[in-house]
Amino acid sequence: MGSSVANTEPILKVRDLVKDFGGLRAVDHCTLDVYPGRITGLIGPNGAGKTTLFNLISGALAPTGGRVFFQSRGSGPMTDITGMAMHRTFGLGLVRTFQIPREMKRMTVLENLMLVPAGQRGERIWASWFTPWRVARQEREIEARALEALGFVKLSHLADELAANISTGQKKLLELARTLMSEPKLVLLDEPTAGVNRTLMAQLSLSIHLASAQRGVTFLIIDHDMDVLMSLCDPVIVMANGAVISQGTPSQVQADPQVIDAYLGGRQPVGQPGGNLGVA
Ligand SMILES: Nc1ncnc2c1ncn2[C@@H]1O[C@H](COP(=O)(O)OP(=O)(O)O)[C@@H](O)[C@H]1O
Ligand SMILES: [Mg+2]
Secondary structure, three states: OOOHOOOOOOOEEEEEEEEEEOOOEEEEEEEEEEEEOOOEEEEEEOOHHHHHHHHHHOOOOOEEEEEEEEOOOOOOOOOOOOOOOHHHHHHEEEEOOOOOOOOHHOOOOOHHHHOOOOOOHHHHHHHHHHHHHHHHHHHHHHHHHHHHHHOOOOOHOOOOOOOHOOEEEEHHHHHHHHHHHOOOOOOEEEOOOOOOHHHHHHHHHHHHHHHHHHHHHHEEEOOEEHHHHHOOOEEEEEEEEOOEEEOOOOHHHHHHHHHHHEEEEEEOOOOOOEEEEOOO
């Protein structure tokens, strides 16, 4: 594990989490910690339970067993978010990105950003319903923040383009900008670079890095791309068969015989430079 985590309290604790789908145990006593300010990678062969774990953490699915704790305040006792509905975990600053829904593809890139609920600012929005002059001011504020978020991911030139017309990589950048609009504490990204070309992948990596370095956003990222993992993530946590089998720096997990075993049967050797860590 990276060197500076020892004295820090986790922002997220997953304890003995279990999820059964009928007879299939997708997550099997999974335990892990995510540390604030870090970009933690989550890898593992196809079917390892990574996406299901994200669904359990964010509240999209209720677990069969186990607990999830989130540090929503910065210090003090953690909040038990086990089974908490997604809109509530979102309100606490725990955000998972989703693909842009079909109806939003008919809106412009900027409109997509202006629609994002303001998370922790919910109370202010509620209050503004009763005072129209505040609504106008709030809208100008939201537009300014949306433009700022677009600039952050280098999509300003596409502000008035329909979301349906932008490329896969640009959609991923827009999803990241949408996420950042809510001023999250912890962001869960599920394969953000899948299907993204090299140029936009570099832009996506840079934006994630800057969100972490400049805004203190913590990330937990599922990805298979070795370059992304090596340049962006530390530590990396490895899952297989629903549980954590290894964690450490990218080079440490690559060299771990348990990890190599877990990927055996995969189509590519582990850690092939510029290659793919598994069967995506
Ligand atoms: N909603 C579901 N219903 C039934 N089985 C599911 C469901 N979601 C995932 N699974 C199964 O759970 C296992 C883990 O899937 P998943 O979490 O998507 O793995 P990963 O993201 O690591 O590839 C797989 O065997 C998958 O088929
Ligand atoms: Mg998955």
